[in-house]
Amino acid sequence: MMKKQSLTKTMNPGVHFLINYAVPIIFIILVAFAIPLSGLSGEYFIREIMIRLSRNSFLILALLIPVMAGMGMNFGIVLGAMAGEIGLIFITDWRIIGLPGMLLAMLISTPIAVLLGYFAGIVLNRAKGREMVTGFMLAFFMNGIYQLVVLYGMGNIIPISNSSILLPRGYGIRNAISLLEIRQVLDKLIPLEIGGILIPVANLLVIATLCVFIIWFRKTKLGQEIRTVGQDNDVARVSGINVGKTRILSIVISTVLACYGQIIFLQNIGTMNTYNSHEQVGVFAIAALLVGGASVAKANIPNVFIGVILFHTMFVVSPRAGKELIGQAQLGEYFRVFVSYGVIAFSLALYAWRKRIEKENERKKAMASKRGILVKQQYDRRK
Amino acid sequence: MKKKIQNIIKNFGLPRIIIFLFLVLLFILTPFVGIRFDTSINDVIVRFGMNGILVLSLVPMIKSGCGLNFGLQLGIIAGLLGAVISIEMETIGFAGFFTAVGIAIFFAVVFGFLYGLLLNKVKGDEMVVATYVGFSSVSFMCIMWLMLPFKSPNMIWAYGGSGLRTTISNQGYWFHILTNFLQIKIGSYITFPTGTILFFVLLTFLVWAFFRTKMGTAMTAVGSNPEYAKSCGINVDKMRVISVILSTVITAIGIIVYQESFGFIQLYMAPLYMAFPAIAALLLGGASVGKASIKNVIIGAFLFQGILTMTPSVINNIIRSDMSESIRIVVSNGMIVYALTRIMRVR
Numbered sequence: 001m002m003k004k005q006s007l008t009k010t011m012n013p014g015v016h017f018l019i020n021y022a023v024p025i026i027f028i029i030l031v032a033f034a035i036p037l038s039g040l041s042g043e044y045f046i047r048e049i050m051i052r053l054s055r056n057s058f059l060i061l062a063l064l065i066p067v068m069a070g071m072g073m074n075f076g077i078v079l080g081a082m083a084g085e086i087g088l089i090f091i092t093d094w095r096i097i098g099l100p101g102m103l104l105a106m107l108i109s110t111p112i113a114v115l116l117g118y119f120a121g122i123v124l125n126r127a128k129g130r131e132m133v134t135g136f137m138l139a140f141f142m143n144g145i146y147q148l149v150v151l152y153g154m155g156n157i158i159p160i161s162n163s164s165i166l167l168p169r170g171y172g173i174r175n176a177i178s179l180l181e182i183r184q185v186l187d188k189l190i191p192l193e194i195g196g197i198l199i200p201v202a203n204l205l206v207i208a209t210l211c212v213f214i215i216w217f218r219k220t221k222l223g224q225e226i227r228t229v230g231q232d233n234d235v236a237r238v239s240g241i242n243v244g245k246t247r248i249l250s251i252v253i254s255t256v257l258a259c260y261g262q263i264i265f266l267q268n269i270g271t272m273n274t275y276n277s278h279e280q281v282g283v284f285a286i287a288a289l290l291v292g293g294a295s296v297a298k299a300n301i302p303n304v305f306i307g308v309i310l311f312h313t314m315f316v317v318s319p320r321a322g323k324e325l326i327g328q329a330q331l332g333e334y335f336r337v338f339v340s341y342g343v344i345a346f347s348l349a350l351y352a353w354r355k356r357i358e359k360e361n362e363r364k365k366a367m368a369s370k371r372g373i374l375v376k377q378q379y380d381r382r383k
Numbered sequence: 384m385k386k387k388i389q390n391i392i393k394n395f396g397l398p399r400i401i402i403f404l405f406l407v408l409l410f411i412l413t414p415f416v417g418i419r420f421d422t423s424i425n426d427v428i429v430r431f432g433m434n435g436i437l438v439l440s441l442v443p444m445i446k447s448g449c450g451l452n453f454g455l456q457l458g459i460i461a462g463l464l465g466a467v468i469s470i471e472m473e474t475i476g477f478a479g480f481f482t483a484v485g486i487a488i489f490f491a492v493v494f495g496f497l498y499g500l501l502l503n504k505v506k507g508d509e510m511v512v513a514t515y516v517g518f519s520s521v522s523f524m525c526i527m528w529l530m531l532p533f534k535s536p537n538m539i540w541a542y543g544g545s546g547l548r549t550t551i552s553n554q555g556y557w558f559h560i561l562t563n564f565l566q567i568k569i570g571s572y573i574t575f576p577t578g579t580i581l582f583f584v585l586l587t588f589l590v591w592a593f594f595r596t597k598m599g600t601a602m603t604a605v606g607s608n609p610e611y612a613k614s615c616g617i618n619v620d621k622m623r624v625i626s627v628i629l630s631t632v633i634t635a636i637g638i639i640v641y642q643e644s645f646g647f648i649q650l651y652m653a654p655l656y657m658a659f660p661a662i663a664a665l666l667l668g669g670a671s672v673g674k675a676s677i678k679n680v681i682i683g684a685f686l687f688q689g690i691l692t693m694t695p696s697v698i699n700n701i702i703r704s705d706m707s708e709s710i711r712i713v714v715s716n717g718m719i720v721y722a723l724t725r726i727m728r729v730r
Binding site: 123126127129130132133134136137138140141143144145147148151152326328330331334335337338341342344345348349351352353355356 | 453501504505506507508510511512514515516518519521522523525526529530546659706708709710711712713716717719720723724725
């Protein structure tokens with residue numbers, strides 16, 4: 001009986017809104033408390049958010065298409081990030097600098113990303129209904145392969161001429177690679193400063209182009225097909241769509257976009273941790289998207305930007321707030337890791353829970369209508 | 384004959400056979416690369432004792448249909464709490480060990496109950512939710528380790544005076560308390576950790592016996608066919624919660640045995656990825672997402688720990704590099720991906 005009551009309650013639009021947007025609402029409250037606590041100046045704050053907006057948006061946008069295809073959050077974007085990093089290693093080796101270097105890195109890493117995406121797509125097709133956890137484990141698995149290739153293969157089997165990026169033993173790439181030659185080439189391509197704050201115009205233009213692309217893509221035939229697959233596999237199959245292929249394609253697109261996203265991310269930072277830079281890409285991008293009000297089944301462009309701003313505000317603020325509040329910056333560090341994981345856990349659990357309730361409701365409705373037909377038949381017979 | 388071999392391969396699983404042959408090969412290679420065969424065997428046995436219970440802990444949840452316990456870290460946290468509190472209480476020897484276990488069981492029951500309720504709410508998506516519940520609880524406990532009012536000078540940071548250290552030695556409390564129990568020395572290179580192995584056997588037997596009781600059978604029924612179980616009058620949700628509690632409790636005990644043998648209590652981010660090796664070991668032993676047995680636990684823990692111990696020493700000696708860590712990542716995570724992509728036979 002209790003359950004039924006809570007079900008009718010969710011029908012109430014106000015409560016419905018609260019449950020749908022629980023994560024962003026909690027986050028806004030959290031941030032509203034933490035900002036004054038941190039004591040950061042407004043200018044510093046805006047500068048930081050601007051940097052993070054240009055740095056992270058592309059990666060998060062890469063998540064949208066698999067959500068459309070009903071495959072949930074693509075934890076496999078880590079694979080794309082690895083591909084991007086391999087491209088960056090090569091251009092550093094060949095000492096190609098500036099914007100051409102960055103573009104070349106993208107060019108080199110595209111086929112790798114396509115290949116990895118295709119592989120991920122096949123694996124995820126074999127794990128229908130468990131895409132997220134499989135994608136997540138796949139990222140760990142590929143991390144091992146990446147280590148084998150970069151730490152043992154490069155300089156050994158794959159020729160690397162620039163000894164400054166090799167480990168002293170003669171093969172394997174160093175833990176950190178300086179990307180000084182391509183550092184912020186995109187950010188500073190079209191220089192614009194407003195009130196001492198650098199606006200990375202070119203970077204924002206690239207992000208805007210991607211947004212337009214995604215909006216356009218939704219309307220193309222392929223985009224429509226992906227959405228149909230996302231709504232109902234069987235309906236899609238009946239209408240002649242190759243479900244498996246469409247799902248693979250959506251993962252390939254996502255992986256390639258993630259690869260570009262990682263290159264944009266790293267050109268902003270300016271150094272690359274060869275073996276760690278990609279590890280947390282998936283977690284942070286997905287947490288940000290969920291904070292922006294997206295769910296496993298529905299994510300759009302506004303979610304991305306709201307998410308980046310809210311999530312990274314918390315990132316900027318929490319170490320300071322932790323220090324001011326308890327006197328330990330370390331606490332803030334742990335707190336933001338906790339929040340990233342917690343947000344994902346909470347959103348996924350909430351979504352799975354609602355999905356189950358909806359399924360039960362549907363079943364009850366079907367049962368009720370069946371009973372209704374029976375009653376009507378009996379009534380007719382009696383007449 | 385051909386059919387017979389095919390049958391064996393099908394029953395035992397190709398990846399398992401490959402890994403088994405690989406392990407045998409590693410053992411054969413030991414004398415040629417200058418490693419003592421008996422020390423290697425000893426290492427494998429010790430590590431088997433350390434990790435066996437953690438692998439065992441996955442079984443109840445798989446049996447009740449909750450899938451692989453990616454939220455193993457919850458049990459580990461309960462175990463860590465037990466260990467840390469027992470040291471704070473200055474309990475020494477067997478008393479200390481069992482104090483730690485007792486406290487850990489208490490926390491594990493509480494955590495397991497709440498975790499079980501959550502997993503009932505998210506039926507069908509247990510694994511991905513569990514992964515992030517595990518991760519977020521580990522990072523939450525990072526905050527707690529800093530803030531909880533522990534006083535023992537053996538555990539807190541020396542300079543700051545507050546917050547627990549990242550690794551705490553349990554030497555002088557209950558270090559090797561099981562390992563040294565009835566220890567058997569064979570030659571100068573093999574010391575058989577009788578106590579640890581006996582403890583593992585005891586727990587394994589208890590789990591085995593449990594699944595032969597009425598409740599255990601009901602739990603298996605819930606896992607293999609929930610609809611049927613429901614029509615038999617079994618409370619499906621309750622059975623699932625009990626299985627989760629059971630898994631969490633065994634994990635908590637398992638991590639204390641691990642620390643007892645290892646000598647250190649690792650806090651903060653150390654437990655973050657501890658679920659994966661245990662899961663990989665069980666899968667290596669022949670379990671799948673929906674099916675696991677005690678046999679899988681023993682074979683899996685032995686094979687996995689064998690590979691883990693042998694690859695670094697042998698491979699690194701042959702090719703003079705430290706590739707084994709990457710190979711370990713590929714093998715263990717690859718095993719999990721492989722299991723997740725297989726169509727479930729039972730469920």
